[in-house]
Amino acid sequence: MDASVVIVGAGPAGLMLAGELRLAGIDVVVLERHRERTGESRGIGLTIGTMEVFDQRGLLRRLGPYETGGMGHFGGLPLDMGVLGSAHEAARTVPQSVTEQALESWAGELGADIRRGHEFLSYRETADGVTVTVRHEDGETRLSARYLVGCDGGRSLVRKAAGFDFPGTAATTEMLLADVRGVDLEPRMTGQQVGGGFVMVAKLAGGIHRIIVGEHGIPPQRRTGPPAFAEVADLWKRLTGGDVSHAEPVWVSAFGNATRQVTEYRRGRVLLAGDSAHVHLPAGGQGMNTSVQDSHNLGWKLAAVLRGDAPGELLDTYHSERHEVGRALLANTRAQSLLVLGGEEAQPLRDVLSELLRYPEVVRHLAARVSGLDIRYDVGGGPSPLLGRRLPHLPVTTADGRRTSSTALLRAGRGVLLDLDDNAVLRRRAQPWRDRVDLVTATPDTLPEGSPLTGTTAVLLRPDGYAAWAAPGSHRTLDSALERWFGPGRHR
Structure with missing residues (x-):
């Protein structure tokens, strides 16, 4: 075998899994089609649940300076996360590029073989493993491994090659995103309703502002590349009356509210983690954070099976535990989608939910849901409130x-x-x-x-x-x- 595990994708899920496997002494190769890190930051910030995970692995120091905050949101409605009583607050100023850099340095120091400029083409499953075909600048290579894990995002080639079912709903609308320099904007809460649409503004490190704009009732466009910044600036002006056309765009993108989840997270010797297994409206950075926690769940189980400590059936608990987490994630992001994208007809729903958020129990429930602290796995049952939950910092x-x-x-x-x-x-x-x-x-x-x-x-x-x-x-x-x-x- 060239490696015990081949991971496709060097995003947060793939790099977290590589680090977890190397921590357990398992040899791993990570294949990434991009030659260099893109620097793009689709996700911003780390939820309380992921901060706990990173603290468990000693990763927080690798993030550099960051700001934390005690406020979150559900569909643009503010939540006081302090009701959860965690030892951590969510990190608000950690772009995905910094998270990836921290995870890559950790996994690399542990000995992960990260191969950039290597594109997954296909695989063949054998009785005792898989053979993966890869394209790179010198041609094609075949790698043999015991397991293949797809961490290659929403358009996962591994998922398609393995024939995973990926049911759900297609996008009904589109949002435009731009990270810009040279403009000073006041922060706006996610999904703030303005005119015929909604906006968001967040301050990032290095004098960069993230702008997200969307117009109610506008179907998604068929795009072959990212939108022009002029399109973002025009929509911003139409909705807010402000002018950002003079700003310097750092990164421009478009995304929708498609919602899909694979029916199984494992098929034989192929497993999926992160966006390869679930896509949804990006609400509060839950997608990237859930992806990291998928890998945190899978890594030690896969290592135990590969070392011969535990039988292969242990891997079945990866699906049973994380598929349910993914299902709940899709449910809460679809609910948030109605609040953010619903337009005037959704205002009564916003009003009712705002009333309910006056009750501490409701705030606690939603705060735990979006922060990843409501997870309880089935570990055998019993009256102890600890069973199946992550132990709080003690x-x-x-x-x-x-x-x-x-x-x-x-x-x-x-x-x-x-x-x-x-x-x-x-x-x-x-x-x-x-x-x-x-x-x-x-x-x-x-x-x-x-x-x-x-x-x-x-x-x-x-x-x-x-x-x-x-x-x-x-x-x-x-x-x-x-x-x-x-x-x-x-x-x-």
Whole structure:
């Protein structure tokens, strides 16, 4: 085999997956058709959920200086994200290009083989792997691998080559985007209604402003390339009366509100992650953030199967867990699409939702949904509120006096059994999994009021930070939970 895994696409999903696999010691080749990073930033910012993921892997320092904010939105209606009580706020000024650069440097330092100027053409599945045909400047090459993962975006060639079903709805309207210099504009909330359309303005780093404009009731155009900046400036003037024609365009693009999701995230030895698996209206940067978290879920599972620690059935949980997350993502972005794109007929809906947002429970529900903090996987059931959820950041002191946190304990990409009751019997039961799971005895520094850890004596964390077992409160025994997520124990 040339590699255990071939990943197509060096965007956030592909680079995150490459880093996760290398962290677990799996050899990986990443194929990217572009010779250089484009510098384009389709996504802006990182949600609270992704900030937690990046902190778990020690990636936040790679982003450079960034601003955080406690406000978000749902379809242009403001949300106070502070109600979630997270240790993080969303990063508002991190363009996708910076995220990609940070992930590429991380994956590269871990040993990922990233090949730019290499375009995926086709693949053939064999009994024990796949053979991938690639085009580059010297001709064509064939690579053999155990698995192929498509992270190559909404127009995924891997998805098409593998014959994945991709049902959904086509775009009904179009929005124009321009990143510009040389103009000073006041920020405008996403989807602000003006005249016969809507606008957005966001300040980016380096004196750049992002403008998004859309006109109600205008169908998408058939384009062979990006729109001219003059088209953006004309629409801006028509809707707002302002003039931005003198600005210097850095990047201009158009996008629609098509909504699609593959029916399965895995077909044999081919898997999909990110926009290859789901496309939707870009609302609050959820697409890029969900893509990163797709790979965070897949990486450790694929590594466990490749190392022989766990059976191939573990990969089925990638589909069952992330397909449901993608379905919920499409539902909330379609709802936001009605609010943003609906025009005057949607105003009563905006008014009603604005009234509902006076209730803290409604704000908390929507804030958790758009930030990725509402995810709960089916890990076996039980009354513990921790089960299936990502463990919130928890400062602890270990038995040997070391100050650390649940977040830092996950940096190595391994499972963690966090013993909060100094239970020697519990640790002995977990010994057969010691090569895959770190056994840590620790005491929480403090527990905030209402913490889901209140009364918990131990918790088993998967490498992605989600609780797979807790005591008390799990219907499964520790042994069965360890075997389900980490494979059979190695008894001496």
